[in-house]
Amino acid sequence: MQQKRQTLTKQKIKEVLTELITEKGLSAITVSDITRRAGINRGTFYLHYLDKLDLIDQLEQEVIDDLTAILLAESSTNQEEKNLDLFPYPLILQALQYVKSDFEFFNALTNRGRNQAFVEHFKAILGQLIHQKCQTHHIKSIRVHNMPDDYSHELILSHISAIIVLWIRKGAIEPEEDIAHMINDLKSFLPFELEG
Template identity: 45%
Template sequence: MQRQTNTKEKIKDVFIKLINEKGFDSISVSDITRSANINRGTFYLHYLDKYDLLEKLEDELINEITNILIDETSIYDLENNSPFEYDVVLKMLNYAKKEFSFIAAIASEKGDPQFPSKFKKLLHLQITTKFGDLTKKLTPLVAGLSVDYNIEIMLAAPAAIILLWINNGGKDSPEKIAKLIVDGTRISPYDIVY
């Protein structure tokens, strides 16, 4: 079992390196096996192809982040005025920091162009899970429009901040980014400018 884990970690490390060097589209299974110093049969014991490898690694990442975001002990507090609680966001960012090399690779132009939208869906799940029935009670910001626009406004800034943090190399501390996200959902753009 430990040997299998080591092989999968080796494949993952090489995969990240190759995405950064060549881009996902240019990578072949041969590139991966050659760089990982394993034979193709060993690769195929774990993955069907490079797409399966990407999907399984992303699914693992998404499942872990989902578990953090929908933590049972974290209930939305109306007095907080934010769908994102500091402790939950911080825990997610600390996990992202641990998996930063993979996240940065797939979030880059050379990685998976679908990753930002997959990530945004996770944040959407956070809002709908935390608010629960409250989303059904939202009033559209503009008469005649769906409340989906309200939810999109709540999602846009946190998603953009996290992706910017990733693209900037995660230089700022998770604590500062978590505070920015939580505080940012409580204030209007007008408050930022003036």
């Protein structure tokens, strides 16, 4: 019962934070704003969080952990899988569906005050996905045209994260499947070479 009450309190705090970020921006919010609107006392807030930045860091880390679990899920063990797909459509689609399921929070993160920090975290997950796929398929480098590896990686990651952030900023009006296809189609628009 205690655990359920704590979970409900934390969920309420997250909902209130999301509303307040949307209304005022993160920098204008105080702990008092959060507790007043959530209908809790400051002591309850401080049982869970050090301050508002700790709150946002913990909430951001939760979604980053969830996205990491989705995107870095083990690929199919099908031995016939011959082609390296750096960004498998099913994993990208699942990640987009996750974003859509908590859209208000992601929208607040990307539109008001935390955009760059969140994008960098998301790019880091995509970078881990590339690294994991390359290790699995014994690929030493990925190059876009003749660019060095680090520039090639940054170009690929920036394109994907830009598509996702724009989708969120536009209100996630396009179906997740369409965005996953756009990301999958980047291989045609941004051809890269894999060197084993």
